[in-house]
Amino acid sequence: MHMDKFIVDRQTLEELNLLGKYRRGSVFNLFNHTVTKGGEILLEKMLSDPLSCAQAIKDRSALFAFFERDRLDFPFTGHGEQVQQWADWLDNDQPSGKLASYIGIAKKKVLKAAIGDEGYQRSKEGIVLTARILKELRLYVDRLLSIPDAPASISQRLVQLKNILWSAALLTFFDFDVESDISVLTLGRLEYVLKNDMEAEVRFLLTFLYEADVYAAVSSVARKNGYTHALVLEDTVAFRVQSLKHPALEKAVGNDLTLDTDRNFLFLTGANMAGKSTFMKSIGIALYLAHAGFPVAASSMEFSIQEGLFTSINVPDNIQLGYSHFYAEVLRVKQAAQLVSNGKKLLVIFDELFKGTNVQDAYEGTLEVSKAFAAYRNCLFVISTHIIEVGETLMQLPSVKAGFMPTQMKDTGPVYTYTLQTGITEDRQGMLIIKNEGILELLS
Amino acid sequence: MFLTDSQTITDLSLFTKGSSVFELYNRTQTSGGSDVLEEFFRFPMDNIGAIENRLFLIEAFGAADTKFPFDRTLMDTIEGYLSQRDERSAIAAVHQGLKQKVSEWVVGDATYKNIQKGISCLIDLMLLLDQYVQSKYSETTQAGKQYCQGIQQLLHEGVFDTVFLLDREVKLSNQQYTALDQLFRFRGYHQIKKILRYVYEIDVFCSIFRLARDRQWCFARPVGSGQISGGFEVVELKHPLVENAVGNDLVMDQQHNLIFLTGANMAGKSTLMKSIALALYLAHLGMPVTAKQMKFTVMDGLYSTINLPDNLGMGASHFYAEVLRVKKVAKELSVGKRLIVLFDELFRGTNVKDAAEATVAVLEGFARKKESLFVVSTHIMEAAGALSRRTDQARYRYLPTRMKEGRPLYSYKLQEGVTEDRHGMVIIKNEGILQLLANGLQHSL
Numbered sequence: 001m002h003m004d005k006f007i008v009d010r011q012t013l014e015e016l017n018l019l020g021k022y023r024r025g026s027v028f029n030l031f032n033h034t035v036t037k038g039g040e041i042l043l044e045k046m047l048s049d050p051l052s053c054a055q056a057i058k059d060r061s062a063l064f065a066f067f068e069r070d071r072l073d074f075p076f077t078g079h080g081e082q083v084q085q086w087a088d089w090l091d092n093d094q095p096s097g098k099l100a101s102y103i104g105i106a107k108k109k110v111l112k113a114a115i116g117d118e119g120y121q122r123s124k125e126g127i128v129l130t131a132r133i134l135k136e137l138r139l140y141v142d143r144l145l146s147i148p149d150a151p152a153s154i155s156q157r158l159v160q161l162k163n164i165l166w167s168a169a170l171l172t173f174f175d176f177d178v179e180s181d182i183s184v185l186t187l188g189r190l191e192y193v194l195k196n197d198m199e200a201e202v203r204f205l206l207t208f209l210y211e212a213d214v215y216a217a218v219s220s221v222a223r224k225n226g227y228t229h230a231l232v233l234e235d236t237v238a239f240r241v242q243s244l245k246h247p248a249l250e251k252a253v254g255n256d257l258t259l260d261t262d263r264n265f266l267f268l269t270g271a272n273m274a275g276k277s278t279f280m281k282s283i284g285i286a287l288y289l290a291h292a293g294f295p296v297a298a299s300s301m302e303f304s305i306q307e308g309l310f311t312s313i314n315v316p317d318n319i320q321l322g323y324s325h326f327y328a329e330v331l332r333v334k335q336a337a338q339l340v341s342n343g344k345k346l347l348v349i350f351d352e353l354f355k356g357t358n359v360q361d362a363y364e365g366t367l368e369v370s371k372a373f374a375a376y377r378n379c380l381f382v383i384s385t386h387i388i389e390v391g392e393t394l395m396q397l398p399s400v401k402a403g404f405m406p407t408q409m410k411d412t413g414p415v416y417t418y419t420l421q422t423g424i425t426e427d428r429q430g431m432l433i434i435k436n437e438g439i440l441e442l443l444s
Numbered sequence: 445m446f447l448t449d450s451q452t453i454t455d456l457s458l459f460t461k462g463s464s465v466f467e468l469y470n471r472t473q474t475s476g477g478s479d480v481l482e483e484f485f486r487f488p489m490d491n492i493g494a495i496e497n498r499l500f501l502i503e504a505f506g507a508a509d510t511k512f513p514f515d516r517t518l519m520d521t522i523e524g525y526l527s528q529r530d531e532r533s534a535i536a537a538v539h540q541g542l543k544q545k546v547s548e549w550v551v552g553d554a555t556y557k558n559i560q561k562g563i564s565c566l567i568d569l570m571l572l573l574d575q576y577v578q579s580k581y582s583e584t585t586q587a588g589k590q591y592c593q594g595i596q597q598l599l600h601e602g603v604f605d606t607v608f609l610l611d612r613e614v615k616l617s618n619q620q621y622t623a624l625d626q627l628f629r630f631r632g633y634h635q636i637k638k639i640l641r642y643v644y645e646i647d648v649f650c651s652i653f654r655l656a657r658d659r660q661w662c663f664a665r666p667v668g669s670g671q672i673s674g675g676f677e678v679v680e681l682k683h684p685l686v687e688n689a690v691g692n693d694l695v696m697d698q699q700h701n702l703i704f705l706t707g708a709n710m711a712g713k714s715t716l717m718k719s720i721a722l723a724l725y726l727a728h729l730g731m732p733v734t735a736k737q738m739k740f741t742v743m744d745g746l747y748s749t750i751n752l753p754d755n756l757g758m759g760a761s762h763f764y765a766e767v768l769r770v771k772k773v774a775k776e777l778s779v780g781k782r783l784i785v786l787f788d789e790l791f792r793g794t795n796v797k798d799a800a801e802a803t804v805a806v807l808e809g810f811a812r813k814k815e816s817l818f819v820v821s822t823h824i825m826e827a828a829g830a831l832s833r834r835t836d837q838a839r840y841r842y843l844p845t846r847m848k849e850g851r852p853l854y855s856y857k858l859q860e861g862v863t864e865d866r867h868g869m870v871i872i873k874n875e876g877i878l879q880l881l882a883n884g885l886q887h888s889l
Contacts, residue, residue, distance in 0.1 A: 326709070330871055337877045341884025354868065357709060358823030359792055359799045361868025368872065372881035389796045430791065430798025433767050434805070442774035443809025 007308025035080025039213030060293030222295035270405030447745025477647030488728035498730030504588030506653020525562020656732035707843030763793030
């Protein structure tokens with residue numbers, strides 16, 4: 001069992017557009033239908049820290065599946081800000097002792113009588129809010145408890161929650177009439193109980209609320225889009241997926257892919273616009289999400305735990321930087337080589353390696369680097385290129401399988417199916433395009 | 445009109461922010477001169493007469509040691525004065541009413557003062573220009589004389605004759621100011637603008653000549669097609685923005701209208717191509733070039749494709765962008781345009797086979813256009829062999845790399861032939877990537 005942190009760096013996170021509330025189409029935004037601030041923070045934390053322990057992945061995945069299966073929504077949907085208000089209120093106005101609490105309230109009440117102090121009102125509102133939230137939380141916990149075969153990890157928590165919610169201290173919140181003018185004594189006592197006697201328990205409730213918010217949000221996205229819960233495989237190297245899609249694309253075409261101990265290296269070819277990069281990103285995102293225990297955009301998936309994910313997916317065709325770009329790519333490949341040669345089990349994705357240089361160098365570089373990586377059977381590799389000649393040699397290696405994204409030349413121009421096929425593309429688009437444009441006739 | 449486009453302008457760093465060829469060449473004294481130079485830079489000439497004329501004028505005004513006599517402040521004052529052309533701002537006799545007098549005495553009438561100053565500067569300018577042209581006339585060539593005559597005509601045979609009758613020792617009367625203001629800003633405004641244009645052009649001629657002399661740059665001579673058959677010859681060509689550049693000699697003509705250029709990434713291919721394009725572009729401006737000596741036949745246009753960006757938003761790949769550019773050039777060639785065409789790393793956006801096949805096919809087509817010139821760099825060696833079997837029009841040149849203790853050294857000196865030098869693999873090996881992976885594997889076994 002690996003307890004190390006999942007290896008993923010900033011470039012990989014950016015290339016796959018995984019995190020970031022302010023990045024359009026980011027995976028975080030895709031799932032972020034949380035209604036509480038705490039839920040949002042928790043979601044970000046979960047997504048930015050994938051798990052590397054099989055049991056933890058299974059547990060979280062089971063929770064998402066549970067929420068999805070039983071269509072469990074979050075009871076505060078539509079008024080998530082109440083939870084936030086409650087959390088803020090719990091954090092503020094902390095009385096330092098029982099007496100201080102009473103005095104504080106009494107002071108507030110006197111002040112209220114004199115000049116209309118807001119403090120008393122806030123205290124009262126906080127207590128009323130607590131009563132309301134506790135009530136809904138009780139119903140929610142009862143509902144969850146009534147569902148048979150809940151995952152073990154949550155049923156234990158539910159019992160704890162139930163005990164807290166039905167504890168004598170919290171039951172008193174149902175004993176008074178929220179509409180009436182609550183006495184200073186009652187108010188002081190209740191606030192003190194919440195913020196001191198029951199502080200840990202109240203935190204526990206709040207944490208559960210945030211988690212439930214995340215589970216409900218993520219599972220609703222998964223349900224709506226027909227995502228799957230990936231199955232963790234132990235003691236092997238594998239990535240098997242059916243109808244894998246890019247989660248941010250509306251009308252994505254699903255693709256199947258198997259990489260395992262038999263063949264752990266996918267050599268991917270296809271024309272520039274044929275969808276190579278999108279497919280590679282889908283693979284990276286799926287594996288990342290699976291490690292975070294999240295549902296993935298596929299109809300089914302199983303995967304072995306990898307120790308990290310490493311991508312080099314360039315801004316497509318950005319060769320303006322020329323030589324320096326080539327050098328940057330070389331350094332990126334070197335980083336991957338360092339990790340892999342240190343025995344790290346990674347998924348490595350290289351899209352269009354060495355574009356910043358000439359065809360011959362790109363050919364040779366891609367070939368040599370691919371050959372060197374292909375000797376590692378504990379990693380998963382997906383390497384794409386438009387230089388199809390690389391495949392002729394690579395295909396002779398036992399670990400390599402070839403796939404391509406086809407192009408169909410129609411009268412109106414190229415048409416792309418975005419459906420992965422086995423083998424190396426035979427599209428000789430280059431000359432075809434030149435002929436189609438009638439350039440040679442112009443020059444004759 | 446000389447054909448070119450924004451891609452070429454970008455490749456040549458003509459106006460690139462930070463370090464541009466234009467900035468390097470711009471040593472003008474006046475901002476109007478700078479504008480004129482920029483205009484020159486944006487419009488290369490496509491006929492030999494116009495180019496020769498500019499070269500003559502640069503020499504005519506620059507060669508003598510007389511300094512350009514109009515300073516920036518004088519010109520700025522005049523421009524400021526002329527820029528205000530609202531009829532209501534015209535000064536009139538009513539200005540001298542008592543009320544005006546009083547207010548002028550109390551607060552000082554700045555506008556009125558400025559107008560007076562503008563008028564007086566403009567008179568100075570005209571007198572100075574007249575003197576300057578007269579002194580030049582005697583010592584200059586035919587083209588210079590003609591140019592001077594144009595200026596003299598403007599000064600003396602038009603509406604400005606009164607200006608030359610003024611006594612500059614005597615303060616102008618208000619009536620004179622009023623009349624001159626009318627003349628300068630309204631009635632004779634367009635002639636005044638012409639006079640200023642002459643001044644700014646002279647600024648350009650003087651500053652360019654001095655720049656060329658100081659830097660020891662040469663003026664490329666346009667020649668009739670009899671002397672060199674459609675091409676150019678250059679000795680010690682350099683790139684003006686590269687410090688300590690190495691000079692290269694080149695000859696292209698109708699018998700050899702294509703240069704097939706090879707060399708490693710850092711060997712200087714792109715820089716050499718830019719130097720060639722830049723020299724030919726500057727030659728068509730009548731501007732000096734960074735070389736010892738150069739002559740060229742005047743062409744119809746210049747297209748370079750050196751740093752071609754992609755337009756992915758349009759759904760076009762790099763390869764497709766290249767194809768479209770080749771097509772653009774091919775179209776112009778097919779209607780008989782005589783062009784200078786440069787492609788750096790042609791067809792790098794596709795696979796090896798297609799790149800080789802397409803390079804040969806396109807270059808063979810290019811070579812047939814004997815009146816045009818082509819410089820194409822590539823890494824595809826096979827293309828050189830295939831091309832030489834199909835045409836005798838190409839010259840093969842390369843920029844060498846010498847390996848010293850595993851590190852490449854570059855001479856930047858053009859050689860005859862083709863090289864297979866590439867350093868992609870050297871760099872990959874220098875970084876020890878393959879070794880790392882090989883070692884790691886051994887450990888795990």
